[in-house]
Ligand SMILES: [Zn+2]
């Protein structure tokens with residue numbers, strides 16, 4: 494365990510003290526503001542705006558845009574992601590992306606910078622307490638791995654001057670705005686300090702809570718989980734099992750009733766012409782992943798899988814799936830078939846999926862392993 498091996502001389506003191514003292518400072522601030530009745534409604538509104546702007550700049554910008562390139566966006570919007578993302582105090586886009594790409598590449602291994610295998614609190618916050626290069630996961634930044642970002646002058650500027658830039662954007666900027674109604678310190682402390690601590694623990698929860706609670710409908714291979722509770726805490730990033738299976742998708746939640754404001758924001762940008770090329774995983778791949786998980790669960794009792802009806806259902810699903818892949822290839826190459834044919838095959842696939850997945854779910858229930866994921 495890495496935690497047990499953290500040595501005194503490996504501790505990154507400035508970051509550690511910052512991460513310990515800011516939540517204490519936030520609690521003390523709220524206490525005194527309540528005690529002396531110092532809250533101003535304009536400052537509260539500013540804090541809510543800053544909470545949304547900085548938190549979503551992380552999920553929509555740092556995460557889905559810079560780390561995964563799941564859509565394209567106008568340059569000025571990219572700058573807004575950097576500016577408001579800076580006020581989340583989560584380091585530069587370059588550093589954040591470097592760690593995050595490693596998290597996906599090496600999930601749950603020693604090379605995962607915030608591996609849940611080291612414990613809930615390690616994945617949440619303790620991983621940041623050590624200096625770079627002291628653990629296998631938290632290596633020195635290899636700029637070649639983020640070469641798409643280092644080409645950008647503004648991103649390099651943010652990386653180089655991160656601390657003064659972040660102090661300004663996190664504390665001074667909301668303070669200056671709140672001066673408009675004579676509440677500089679309210680701006681600094683409520684819309685700055687308290688808000689940034691809330692944003693911190695919201696995004697930190699993606700690495701801890703989203704790898705601990707919920708179900709694994711799309712992949713049993715890693716610890717990432719889907720849960721609406723963590724989605725509420727994380728601007729929609731709580732559908733993390735889907736995200737780890739399909740990291741290039743601009744969505745984390747794919748069902749209409751699931752809470753994913755980051756997806757809604759990107760979708761709105763696309764309708765306004767600000768974002769485009771939103772990457773969506775083809776539905777047949779999602780259904781296939783879901784079936785693979787259900788099959789693994791049902792396979793606990795392989796005899797039952799030999800049932801003729803179930804085998805026929807499996808074959809039907811597989812056939813329609815192959816047909817769609819074929820039709821799509823044909824469509825892309827020669828355009829000799831109509832899009833309606835693909836749509837028709839998709840409908841058949843959903844029918845076949847429903848039938849086969851129901852069989853598998855029933856088997857899992859018989860085997861009593863339904864809730865094991
Ligand atoms: Zn993760």
Ligand SMILES: [Zn+2]
Pocket residue numbers: 556560561593597736740
């Ligand atoms: Zn990710």
